[in-house]
Structures are given as structure tokens and as C-alpha cells.
Amino acid sequence: MFRLPFEKYWIIPDYPPSQPDCFVIPSYALKDRTTPTKPTIAQIELAFEWWQRFPGAALIMCTGDNQWLGLSNASVMADYASGLGVPREKLIEEDQSTNTYQNLYNAQEIIQQRGFRSQSASSHCVAPDSLLMIQPSQVSPGLM
DSSP states (O other), X not given: OOOOTTOOOOOOOSSOOSSOSEEEEEOOOBSSSSOBOHHHHHHHHHHHHHHHHSTXXXXXXXXXSTTOSSSOHHHHHHHHHHHHTOOGGGEXXXXXXXXXXXXXXXXXXXXXXHTOOSEEEOOSOOOTTTTTOOOGGGSOGGGO
């Protein structure tokens, strides 16, 4: 696989920080305007499990309208998480991205704007060349 020389990859350990204040949940896709796909549901349900352990944390649902459905994946994901019991005030919709790189870049902007200090990603299985492909200047110390 071709890689640009400036790309550098990091992997978030498979455990959250001791007191995470947010989780980043990228979307795989939507089945339709109201239903996430099974992999996206698995991501949301994993985040919900972690949120139950850390109820003070926010969930950043990521992905805009990359399927041209007229609404963002993030809004459908937030609806699903709300249905599981996550309060709306704990759900943040990152609704501008169209790919995984943008998911994480935009989530990082939200993390900085909101002053979150300890974040983690929620994922069961991720393609190694797509998750956490962020240049060093775009990664907070908590992600490295």
C-alpha cells in the first residue's frame, strides 16, 4: 500500500484512560435514514457500555452525510445512543466529516474546544490504515 512520507500512525491502547471525559465513535455507515448498519450499532453499543462505566463522559458521534441521505450519520448514531439511555446532553454530533481521517481531525477540534483532557476511541475492529491516521501536530498528548 502506498503511504505518503509525512503520514504517521498511532494506535489508541485497547483500554480507556482511568477517567475518560469523552469517547470518539466513528461511523461505518447507515442502513437507511433511521438505522445504523450492524458494525455501526456495535460501535455505539460498545461506547454505551463504556459510558455506563464512566457516565460523566461525553460521546462524540462522528460522520456527516457521506451517503447523501439528507442527514448526518452522527445524528442517527446519537438517536440510537439516546434510545439506549445516554442523555442527549452527553451526545455530541460531529457532522461534517466524510471519512475516518476527517472524523478524527474534527473530533480533535471538538475535544480542544470543549476542553476535554482524557479521551478514548470506541471500536471493535478497525482497518489499520484508516483509524488514527493523524499527523503529530493534530494529535493531543492524550491520544499518543
